Amino acid sequence: MSMKKWLVAIGIVGVLAIAFFWGGNSPKSSNQTAVSSIASQPGEIPTSTLMPEKQMETKQAADSPQPEAAAQKDEPSKPDIPQETKPASSIQEAIPADKPAAPVVTNSAPPAAETSKPEPSTQPQAGTKEPEPKKDKYLTDPIPEGKPKPVEWQDVTINKKKALTATLSVTCKTILDNMSSFNKDKLEVLPKDGVIYQAQTVTFYEGESVFDVLLREMKKNKIHMEFSMTPIYNSNYIEGIHNIYEFDCGELSGWMYKVNGWFPNYGASRYVLKDGDVIDWVYTCDLGRDVGDGKAAGGGKK
Template identity: 60%
Template structure:
């Protein structure tokens, strides 16, 4: 071959080489895809045949061309419209299990809270009040030879009024009568060492609870009736108890000062016209102009001049 032919052949080969590299399918360096894109595209291309075959296969266990069955967990069937409706219906049928979040537009499922257990509180204890006990119509009879009546009363001194049973008395309100009444506990001032310290605030400085004054009453009323009415009118505390064996109300406390508040021999006594009756105040029927004094004794009547009636319930 001649020299010119060799040159022509080389030129043609060079042109073909250039055309191959610049105009053919050979990938250029600056146009190559990124490694991640290359891998993702390869994975997509390799998965397309399998997905096409899965869609045409009757079940996920149909053998692939390689002879292996597709694992069940790799098949994720899309939810059908019926499934969506079921899910929505289930959500709507249990509204009590959702809790509004962010203004109530979104909802988060929440377990139902347990109803609170209400423990009934114990009712406050109230001390029962003592109800007056009515006297029996047939009290025990006095023993012969003792000189006492059926209500355990010693003989009344000569010239002094005898007791009248309150259930036998008739009150006549046609005319108002007057008596003088006073209530005092000044004997306590001389026995402060015996007095209950918790009662210091209720003890008047001069010991006078109800100053001496005239009050009205009706014929047939007793010393007890007048005391009870006047203490209520003056809003002064008073506590008493009916004692059937003596057929009279026993005064336990006045102005929150009770028996035994100033020693074991202390309590309330009454006198009428300077005399301490030996029977209860419910049995002493008043007369117009009588003077009634209720006094507190710290020594069983001896400190107030009532030792002769010390054994009697006032």
């Protein structure tokens, strides 16, 4: 075949090819036409007619949550607070705006305006205790009924023209029952029977006190005695007799006195004697409880 025939054949083939592709018979053109016609129909697009990459995009779009739903999903859920545990402010917010808020009830008592106050009464109520009598300026408790009241020694005038008698004794027998607590350095001054001054009748003058009688008789019989004035009690305090002192037989030990069997609740300088009184000076190792005085305030301060 000549060259001219080959050129004519190639030209015909080219014309047919151009006509074939531009005439709409190619696979690609027909596929696009089918897609366009299906997309123009109302309703959901079947995913089976789409290309693989389009199906994936459509599936992801269908599975992805809406913006609002996504925000709600990301936000942590809040538990409902029971009504009784909500504070007062939240209760007030829960009341509708068109209804008046009711007052919060905190107790069952009636309002103060509706409560009538009783008139003050001067009579003591039943079951209440009367106020206890006050101590005097020298811290003396009330004196039991029938017992002599204290007399301040600086206010007394001693009448040496009128002599009276009383009975006096000084003992420390309680130490014998508490030898384990006694000061071992004082064993040589401790009487074996615990008697320092045997009970005997003594003479005193009208107006003299228990302290005056003790001081005179100890000097007269050359028995050691040491004392000090205690202004707060307005009385002389006996610290030691016969070299036996307070605290020599424990921290609750010391000298006490009684008159006619009663332990006065004030100092010996304030007790004015009467004719025939019986005076006993005793040493206690237990704040008076071991000598018969369960209400003593302090050993020896008499």
